[in-house]
Amino acid sequence: MTSAAASPEALWPVLVAGLVAGYAVALPVGPVASYLVGLAARHPWRVGVAGALGIATVDGAYALVTGLFGTLVADHVRPVAGPLRIVSAGVLVLLAAHGALTAWRERTASDGETRADPLTAPRAFARFVAITAINPGTVLFFAVVVTGGALMPDTTAGGSSTVAAAVFGLAAFVASASWQLALALGGTLLGRVLSGPRGRLGTALASSTLMVVLAVVVLVG
Template identity: 50%
Template sequence: MGVDARSVVIGLVVAGLLAGYGVAVPVGPVGTYLVALTARSSLRIGAFAALGVASADGVYAAVAAGAGSVLAPLLVPIVGPLRWASVLVLVGLALMGAAKAVRRYREQRIVALQQETPLGPWTAYLGMLGMTMLNPWTVIYFAALVLGGSGVAGVGGRIVFVVAAFVASASWQLLLAGGGALLGRVLTGARGRLATALASSMLIVVLAVRLVV
C-alpha cells in the first residue's frame, strides 16, 4: 500500500470514528434507557442492547457514506413524523418501566439483580435497534452528513467509513452499558432500585418532550 493510499484509508477511518462518536457521545433518551435497562437486568442484556444502538448508527452511516446529496431531500421531510414517533415510544417505555418498578416494589420481590431479565438479549438488541432508527437526532445527524456532501467514493472506502463509525458507536454504547451494570450492583436494595427506575423514567420523559418543544 502506497503512502497516498494509506493516507486515504487513515482519513476514512478518522472520518468514520468522528461520525460514530459524534452521534453516540451526546447522551439522550436512548442512552438513558440503555443505562437504566442494564442496571435492572444484566451486563449481557445491556451489551446486546448497546450493539443494537451501534447497528442503527452503522446503517445510517452507510446511507450517509453512499448516498451523497441524492437522498437528502428524502430524509429531511420524515424528521418531523419520526420525532413524534420517538416521543411516543420513549414515553411509553418510561411509563412501563415505572409501573413495573412500583409493582415489583409492592410485591417485595427482593431477588438478586443479575437474576432479573425483563427481556432476552436478542429482544434487547432488536428493540434498541428500532428505537435508535426512530430517534430523530440520529436521522438529523446523518442527514446533515449527507447534506454536507460526506459521500465516500468507492466500495472499499465506504466499508472502512461504516466499520469505523460502527466501532466508535459500539465502544461508547458498551461503556454506557458498563456504567449501568455498575449502577445495578450498587443499588441492590428494593428501595434503591425503585428510586433509580422512577428517576430514569422521569428523565426519559423529560428528554423525550424536549425533542418536540
C-alpha cells in the first residue's frame, strides 16, 4: 500500500475489510465459542465478558500481525498447521472434560457446602487467549485476506502501511468482540434461567459434548 493509503479516505476500505474479516472469523460457532457460552452460563457475567475479550484480543492481534507480515506469517504457519490442529483439538477435549467434571462435582456437593468459584475474570481472559491462539485457521485466514487482496484492495505484505495494518487489526478486534460479547451475554442469560444445580449441570454437559464433537471436526478437517 502506498503512502497515500494513510489518508482517511484510503483507510475506509481497510476499516470495512477488518470488520468483515473479524465477523467472518467470529460468526461460525466452533468449539471455543461453545465453551464460552457454557462457561458464561455457569459463572458471573464478568467471567464471560473476560473470556469474550480474550478471544477478540487474539483475533485482533492476528489481524494486525498478518496486516504487517501477511506472506511471512502464512509461510511459517502453514507447515505446522497439522500439529497445531491436533494440539488445539486435544486442548479443547481436555477443557470439555474439565467443565463437565467441575459441573458434576457442583451437582453432587452437599446442599450446605459453599463452593468458591476458582475461575476469575483474569484467568478466563488468559484461558481464552491461549485456546484461541493455538488455532492455525485464524491466522491463516487473515493472511489470505491480506496477501490475496480478497477484502483489502491494494494491500500486499510488502506495501501495507503500519497505519493500515493497525486499522485492520482494530476493526477485526471490534467485530470479533461484539459477537463474542453477544455469545457471553446469551450464556449469562441462559445461566440465570437454568440457575439450579440440574440446569447448570445440563448446560455444562451439553457444552462439553458439543465441544468434543467440534474438536473432532477440527481434527479431521
